[in-house]
Amino acid sequence: MNAPRRAVAAVFGLLTWAGAGATLLACPICFRIEEGPVSNGVVAAVATLMGVTVAVLAAFGLFIRRFVRAESRHPATAAPPQSPP
Amino acid sequence: MRIVSTDHKVIGLQYLFTSLAFLLLGFLLILLVRWQLAFPAQPLPLIGSLLGRGNTSGGIMLPEFFTQLGAMHGTIMVFLAVVPLAVGAFGNYLLPLMIGAPDMAFPRLNALSYWLYLAAGLVMLASFFLPGGAANSGWTAYPPLAILATGGQTAWLAGMFLLILSSLAGSINTIVTVLQLRAPGLTMMRLPFFVWAQLVTAFLLLLAFPPLQGAAVLQLMDRLAGTSFFLPSGLVISGQPLAVSGGGSPILWQHLFWFLAHPEVYVLILPAFGIVAEVIASATRRPLWGYRGMVGATLFMGAMSFLVWAHHMFLTGMGPTMSGFFQVTTMIISVPSVVILSSLLLSLYGGSIRFTVPALFALAFLPMFGIGGLTGLPLGLAASDIPLHDTNYVIGHFHYVVAPGTMFALFAGVYYWFPKVTGRQMHTRLGQWHFWGTLIAMNGVFMPMFIQGLAGVNRRLYDGGRSYAYGASFDAAYAGQWWSAVLLGVVQLFFIANLFVSLRRGARTSNNPWQAVTLEWTTTSPPPAHNFETTPTVHRGAYEYSVPGATADFVPQDQAGIEGVPGPGARNPPHDASHHAVIPYTNDRRPDTGVSNVTMGIWLFLASEVMLFGAMFSAYALLRVSAPAWPNGWELLSVTRGLTNTGLLILMAAAIWRAGVATSAQARRRLWLSSAIACLFLLNKGLEYRDEIALGLLPSTSTFLATYFTLTGLHALHVAAGLIANLWAAAGIGRVAGTLTAGRLHALRLYWAFVDVVWLIILVLLYLS
Numbered sequence: 047m048n049a050p051r052r053a054v055a056a057v058f059g060l061l062t063w064a065g066a067g068a069t070l071l072a073c074p075i076c077f078r079i080e081e082g083p084v085s086n087g088v089v090a091a092v093a094t095l096m097g098v099t100v101a102v103l104a105a106f107g108l109f110i111r112r113f114v115r116a117e118s119r120h121p122a123t124a125a126p127p128q129s130p131p
Numbered sequence: 132m133r134i135v136s137t138d139h140k141v142i143g144l145q146y147l148f149t150s151l152a153f154l155l156l157g158f159l160l161i162l163l164v165r166w167q168l169a170f171p172a173q174p175l176p177l178i179g180s181l182l183g184r185g186n187t188s189g190g191i192m193l194p195e196f197f198t199q200l201g202a203m204h205g206t207i208m209v210f211l212a213v214v215p216l217a218v219g220a221f222g223n224y225l226l227p228l229m230i231g232a233p234d235m236a237f238p239r240l241n242a243l244s245y246w247l248y249l250a251a252g253l254v255m256l257a258s259f260f261l262p263g264g265a266a267n268s269g270w271t272a273y274p275p276l277a278i279l280a281t282g283g284q285t286a287w288l289a290g291m292f293l294l295i296l297s298s299l300a301g302s303i304n305t306i307v308t309v310l311q312l313r314a315p316g317l318t319m320m321r322l323p324f325f326v327w328a329q330l331v332t333a334f335l336l337l338l339a340f341p342p343l344q345g346a347a348v349l350q351l352m353d354r355l356a357g358t359s360f361f362l363p364s365g366l367v368i369s370g371q372p373l374a375v376s377g378g379g380s381p382i383l384w385q386h387l388f389w390f391l392a393h394p395e396v397y398v399l400i401l402p403a404f405g406i407v408a409e410v411i412a413s414a415t416r417r418p419l420w421g422y423r424g425m426v427g428a429t430l431f432m433g434a435m436s437f438l439v440w441a442h443h444m445f446l447t448g449m450g451p452t453m454s455g456f457f458q459v460t461t462m463i464i465s466v467p468s469v470v471i472l473s474s475l476l477l478s479l480y481g482g483s484i485r486f487t488v489p490a491l492f493a494l495a496f497l498p499m500f501g502i503g504g505l506t507g508l509p510l511g512l513a514a515s516d517i518p519l520h521d522t523n524y525v526i527g528h529f530h531y532v533v534a535p536g537t538m539f540a541l542f543a544g545v546y547y548w549f550p551k552v553t554g555r556q557m558h559t560r561l562g563q564w565h566f567w568g569t570l571i572a573m574n575g576v577f578m579p580m581f582i583q584g585l586a587g588v589n590r591r592l593y594d595g596g597r598s599y600a601y602g603a604s605f606d607a608a609y610a611g612q613w614w615s616a617v618l619l620g621v622v623q624l625f626f627i628a629n630l631f632v633s634l635r636r637g638a639r640t641s642n643n644p645w646q647a648v649t650l651e652w653t654t655t656s657p658p659p660a661h662n663f664e665t666t667p668t669v670h671r672g673a674y675e676y677s678v679p680g681a682t683a684d685f686v687p688q689d690q691a692g693i694e695g696v697p698g699p700g701a702r703n704p705p706h707d708a709s710h711h712a713v714i715p716y717t718n719d720r721r722p723d724t725g726v727s728n729v730t731m732g733i734w735l736f737l738a739s740e741v742m743l744f745g746a747m748f749s750a751y752a753l754l755r756v757s758a759p760a761w762p763n764g765w766e767l768l769s770v771t772r773g774l775t776n777t778g779l780l781i782l783m784a785a786a787i788w789r790a791g792v793a794t795s796a797q798a799r800r801r802l803w804l805s806s807a808i809a810c811l812f813l814l815n816k817g818l819e820y821r822d823e824i825a826l827g828l829l830p831s832t833s834t835f836l837a838t839y840f841t842l843t844g845l846h847a848l849h850v851a852a853g854l855i856a857n858l859w860a861a862a863g864i865g866r867v868a869g870t871l872t873a874g875r876l877h878a879l880r881l882y883w884a885f886v887d888v889v890w891l892i893i894l895v896l897l898y899l900s
Contacts, residue, residue: 083756088382089449089450089452091386093752095386096437098741098745099745106738117319
């Protein structure tokens with residue numbers, strides 16, 4: 047990665063970090079209200095579902111990476127297998 | 132044409148006509164709503180007295196019927212019309228043709244998918260005739276209202292369950308077909324963008340729908356078994372405390388519903404992008420600008436669409452941490468949309484555009500979707516979303532994405548591929564009238580919604596908000612929207628007439644009337660039974676228009692050289708005639724993907740199952756963390772029985788695992804053994820339920836027990852389904868080909884391993900903690 051790209055990545059990362067901060071973009075209704083059981087429950091639910099989702103997407107990502115490498119290894123004329131009726 | 136067929140073209144056409152019928156029905160429902168909004172307290176003309184006493188009074192629509200119409204319009208349009216049209220019809224008909232395959236990977240599963248979809252639609256429609264009418268809690272079915280609603284809501288949930296099954300079957304089929312059945316030479320980067328769009332859409336459907344399936348199960352439990360997954364404690368209805376245990380959370384439904392419903396937006400729009408890309412490339416005679424970038428943006432959008440759902444929940448009080456996070460992810464996901472839209476716009480630059488009817492619709496899609504997309508940005512930020520939430524502004528935004536957005540693309544697709552399906556052209560002048568009328572009318576209906584919403588007018592108001600000061604001045608706007616809706620209906624008659632008349636009397640065309648390059652245009656119109664006379668071999672990308680040196684301004688994908696374009700049938704050397712005649716079963720791995728069709732299919736199925744149980748565990752997390760007190764499982768439940776069942780499942784998995792490497796006789800014995808163990812598991816579970824119910828531990832007693840009965844019940848259903856599959860596989864040994872048995876055993880091994888893992892998690896969460 048060259049210097050301009052590093053700079054762009056750094057700025058993007060900084061903006062993302064800043065954007066993720068509750069102080070900049072948080073909901074004005076609940077801003078500065080203490081986290082309670084309801085919001086804690088939502089956080090737990092979101093974290094669980096997001097964890098599962100990211101794991102599944104990561105598995106697909108690994109498959110795609112393997113697939114891309116295999117596609118480059120095999121000749122483009124590789125015939126497809128046949129499938130069940 | 133056979134009604135029950137496994138041919139992807141027949142199924143595609145079945146999807147087409149069924150979804151168009153639903154589209155018309157959904158439109159007619161909202162036409163009634165628009166009348167009520169334009170002229171409240173005035174009798175519906177002509178049909179007011181025909182709609183039944185429960186729905187109208189003196190020909191005037193009753194509020195209860197108004198809410199049913201709104202809820203069912205949204206449900207029908209999103210779930211029964213637009214998505215099936217975009218994915219079921221276009222995907223089914225075109226994907227195998229575009230990748231040079233004889234059919235979908237699993238044709239019988241494909242047929243099942245269509246019939247489940249039809250059944251789902253009929254169940255939902257039948258609910259209009261139930262006491263209390265159809266579902267009336269909005270297409271989002273928010274609790275507590277949906278839990279307390281009339282029986283139509285149960286039919287809505289049952290229909291949704293069937294629809295999700297249909298969608299899962301279809302998405303598995305699409306993914307396996309695209310990845311496994313591509314013609315020789317058709318590498319991923321040579322795929323038409325339409326195919327990429329359908330592929331990513333299939334992934335979205337595969338992973339996003341199961342959480343809604345889980346949510347539907349929970350809502351059914353609340354409605355039928357008296358549980359309180361979505362009902363908080365202390366709920367008072369009409370002054371009377373609700374007699375339920377409480378302890379649930381309405382936010383849980385929103386959490387699970389929007390996990391599907393936001394990706395659903397991309398399910399609606401990605402196929403539209405795909406269609407527009409094909410039409411624009413063909414109409415401009417230029418390659419798509421930034422094809423690789425568009426593919427990358429589509430993949431990124433697909434992945435990100437799973438990480439933005441809670442921006443629909445800013446008003447739930449979910450807390451600043453979640454709010455901040457989802458605002459950032461929402462802003463990020465707007466980037467790939469802009470990349471795709473910009474690429475399509477730039478593709479026009481320097482092109483010699485042919486303003487055909489499909490091109491008109493595709494070109495109009497760009498600014499219309501642009502309006503829809505840009506008006507969505509304020510809704511992704513909490514500060515601006517809060518005043519706009521639930522107003523007509525949201526309705527306007529969403530409809531610009533889906534109606535003049537996606538629908539324009541779908542119309543473009545119908546006009547564009549009609550010659551391929553029928554061998555005839557649709558009438559151009561009628562098509563132009565249809566286009567201009569639709570463009571004017573749609574903007575007439577939806578543009579005022581932004582103004583109404585910004586003024587603060589909420590959606591779903593029976594009188595259109597006239598009882599509020601800020602909504603009292605929109606009489607003229609509502610009347611204008613009504614007349615625009617009428618015009619919209621009238622110009623659709625041009626389309627309907629054009630479609631059916633052209634089927635019989637349209638001018639005959641060549642196999643490739645648009646001079647396009649993708650594979651479907653290299654076969655006859657309509658295509659033969661197995662699509663291609665010889666398996667095509669692909670030599671080039673999907674957008675080779677105006678190639679320097681070519682005698683024509685297009686070079687088909689199966690054309691080896693670029694010196695001119697030979698006549699039809701001469702361009703393909705015969706590849707392997709045995710490949711296209713039938714689709715025999717094989718467990719062969721495709722060299723590039725490294726897996727067989729059935730292996731990929733079962734892994735995709737398991738991925739959807741992971742999402743289903745992931746959603747259920749997510750519900751468990753929300754309920755447990757937000758509960759003031761949560762009981763210890765070992766004090767309420769029988770740990771002994773739980774551990775016994777764990778042992779049984781491990782034994783069963785071991786038996787089935789070894790069946791895959793045994794001889795036929797041994798495999799059959801092991802399948803019978805594992806089936807017997809599955810029966811023991813179910814028996815033990817049944818006895819456990821009996822003991823608990825005898826002790827007064829019912830699903831309605833507490834949220835913990837509701838979770839326990841639902842999770843273990845869902846798992847037991849999976850054991851029962853596996854048992855049936857075991858018996859089916861055992862019965863087939865010796866009767867079907869060895870490769871078929873091997874494939875079934877492989878699938879069963881993976882399935883039972885998954886069922887074991889789920890049980891272990893349930894054991895820890897419910898029995899041991």
